[in-house]
Structures are given as C-alpha cells and as structure tokens.
Amino acid sequence: MKTYLFVTLFAVALAATMPPEQPISPRPDIPTPSLVQLEKDWDAHLREKYQSLSAEQRPSSETEWVKFLAPKYEASTEYYLIDRTRVDLLNRKYAFEVDWANKSLKWAEAIGQAGWYAHNTHRKPAVLLLVPDKNEGTMRNIYRCRVACELYKMPIFVEDLTKYTKP
Numbered sequence: 001m002k003t004y005l006f007v008t009l010f011a012v013a014l015a016a017t018m019p020p021e022q023p024i025s026p027r028p029d030i031p032t033p034s035l036v037q038l039e040k041d042w043d044a045h046l047r048e049k050y051q052s053l054s055a056e057q058r059p060s061s062e063t064e065w066v067k068f069l070a071p072k073y074e075a076s077t078e079y080y081l082i083d084r085t086r087v088d089l090l091n092r093k094y095a096f097e098v099d100w101a102n103k104s105l106k107w108a109e110a111i112g113q114a115g116w117y118a119h120n121t122h123r124k125p126a127v128l129l130l131v132p133d134k135n136e137g138t139m140r141n142i143y144r145c146r147v148a149c150e151l152y153k154m155p156i157f158v159e160d161l162t163k164y165t166k167p
Contacts, residue, residue, distance in 0.1 A: 042072045043163055050164040058165075062088075065130055066098050069159060073128075079121070087117045094118075094126035094155070101129040101158070102138040107145035114154065128157045132165075 046068070050058060059068045063078075066088050070077050075091035089096035095117035099106040110127045118125035127149060131138060142158060149156040 046072060047164050062098060062100065062130065065159075065161070069098075069128075073157075081117070081120045083120075085113075085116065085120075087121060089128065090117075090121060090123065093124060095121045095123040096126045096128045096157075098128040098130060101131045101141050101145075102133060102135070104137075104141070107141050108148070111145070111148055111152065111154065115152075124155070125152075126155045126157060128159060131158060131160045131162070134160070134162065 050068070059065045066077050070089060073089055073091055073094075073096070075089040075094075075096065077089060079087040079090040079095075081087065087095050088098040095114060097110040097114040097117060099110040101107065107127070107129060110129070111125075114125035114127050117123075127145060129142060129145060131142070146156055
C-alpha cells in the first residue's frame with residue numbers, strides 16, 4: 001500500500017513540474033489549414049465531381065448521396081451490424097445515420113438510429129441531414145434536429161445539396 005501511495009504521489013508531483021503540452025506541427029514550415037478552408041476545398045472538389053457526372057450518373061437517392069459524400073467524411077458506407085441493421089457512414093470517430101431533412105419525422109428517427117449504431121460500433125453517434133431544398137418545412141426540421149441533438153450532445157452535420165446541384 002505504501003509503495004502504491006508513493007508511486008501515485010510521485011506521478012502527481014512529476015506531472016505538476018512538466019511544462020504544458022505544445023501542439024506539434026508535422027511540418028512547421030507549412031501552415032495548417034483551418035477547418036473552414038478544408039470544408040470549402042471539399043465542397044469545391046465535390047462540386048466539380050458532381051458537375052463532371054452525366055445526368056444518369058448523378059446521385060439522386062439517399063444511398064447514392066451517401067456514397068458520393070463518404071470521402072468527405074473519411075467513412076465507409078453500408079456497414080452491417082449483427083442484427084442486420086446498416087450504418088450509413090462509419091468512420092474512426094462517428095457512426096452516422098444519414099437522412100433527408102425535408103421529410104417530416106426522418107430527423108427524429110435518425111437520432112435514435114445513430115444512438116443504436118454508436119452503441120453497436122463503439123463510436124460516437126452523429127446525424128447527417130441531406131438538404132435538397134431550403135423551404136420552410138426543411139429548415140424547421142433542421143432546427144428541431146439541432147435542438148434534439150444538442151440535448152443529447154450528439155453532433156449534427158448538414159449537407160446542403162444545392163451547392164453541388166446548382167451551377
């Protein structure tokens with residue numbers, strides 16, 4: 001018991017004397033881009049990719065949009081769980097449920113599904129809403145989902161598809 005107490009006190013004293021950690025840049029000569037800039041770069045890349053596709057190849061269903069957006073979120077698609085449910089997007093940090101923002105109660109289902117997927121994959125739950133148009137009903141659904149996600153401390157990502165579909 002005395003040894004354990006001594007080691008614990010020594011570790012606490014050592015931690016108190018160490019300087020605070022400084023973030024280490026892999027290449028100090030190259031500035032790290034901001035998250036906003038990375039988002040803009042991805043959006044520009046995906047817009048070019050979408051415009052280069054023929055009308056038949058362009059995503060229209062939820063599944064096609066999930067496959068189209070997967071590289072942006074560094075995620076795999078269609079990850080099947082033991083109970084035969086399917087995680088739409090799965091990356092190192094999140095288990096995403098992807099749904100349309102313009103459908104009335106899809107946002108509420110997405111929150112529950114994301115929680116279930118997170119439980120089964122040992123990731124954090126996240127909701128990704130696809131916004132095909134910005135009408136009043138869609139914006140109301142996004143607001144409701146944001147409030148509910150904030151309550152459960154769950155991140156929500158909103159993909160405005162018009163930035164890819166509009167020239």
